Amino acid sequence: MTRALQPALTRLLQSENEQISASQLTSSQRRALDDFRVRTGSIVQQSSGRGSVYRIVNRAVIEQHLHEQAPLANTRMDDALPQRAANIGRARSSKIGQHAxxxxxxxxxxxxxxxWYQNGGQCLDLESVTRQQGAAVFAIGGETGxxxxTEGPLWLVENQALFDQLDWLPGDQAATVVWYSGQLRxxxxxxxxxxxxxxTIHMFPDYDGVGLHNYLRLKLRLGDQVSFWLMPQWEHKLQRFGSNTLWQATARDFHAALPGLQPIMESDKVLNQLVIAMxxxxxxxxQEAVWLEA
Structure with missing residues (x-):
């Protein structure tokens, strides 16, 4: 069942006189009903005034179809059930509706x-955990985590190589590094x-449209707590190792972020230089170009 068909059939079943005006449906819902009408003959489309209506001919066929495609649609789900499991029960797909x-x-x-410290006195020796098992993990969401x-700086990196090997970090100050894998959640x-x-929070992404767009999202929420880190000799490295293919692939994100970045770049002249150069x-x-000699 398409995503458009289930709500359209449900609205039709609940409608007065078992019919609904086509103008009350989205174009995708109308297409889904037209396809269902041709396949099953359980509904018809009729002219009505200046428009048309969809009318039920065989209610049992529609109800059976909905039950087969959404076996638990009318069942109260246990509140402890994961949302994606409930989605499968309702629509045979974990990705229908709210699925994050x-x-x-x-x-x-x-x-x-x-x-790292936790309210209530709990603490995590991140250096020890890193040495023993490579990395630590926090579960965050709701009331968890x-x-x-921590009392030191936090670095956010986009790609795993920067997380695996930390010798690119400037200076010798103790620091936490987080790998956010492409997109900031x-x-x-x-x-x-x-x-x-x-x-303080330093963000070190790829210098592309996605990286700049993610920085804008973060900057709008955190303000002066976060800064954009530019690798040494970035001007020469952009010219020597930069990619037009990557530029084109992320150009939409770049142009979407640009209006929001304008007031930020008024006070961050180096970021402004990067954007102009790109x-x-x-x-x-x-960002892996940080290891290359310009």
């Missing part, structure tokens, strides 16, 4: 002595915004 996972698992590791914070941004999590050269730069 309630918890997000945040991977983090330490360079040097780093401790809300109290964690909204739940992670909200978690960062709920309370101060670190002394746009004028039609190039984007992946």
């Amino acid at each position: 996972h309630e918890l997000y698992y945040l991977l983090l590791k330490a360079r040097g002595p780093v401790v 809300q109290g964690w914070y 909204t739940s992670f941004i909200e978690w960062l915004a709920q309370r101060p999590r670190a002394s 746009q004028s050269q039609g190039l984007a730069l992946e």
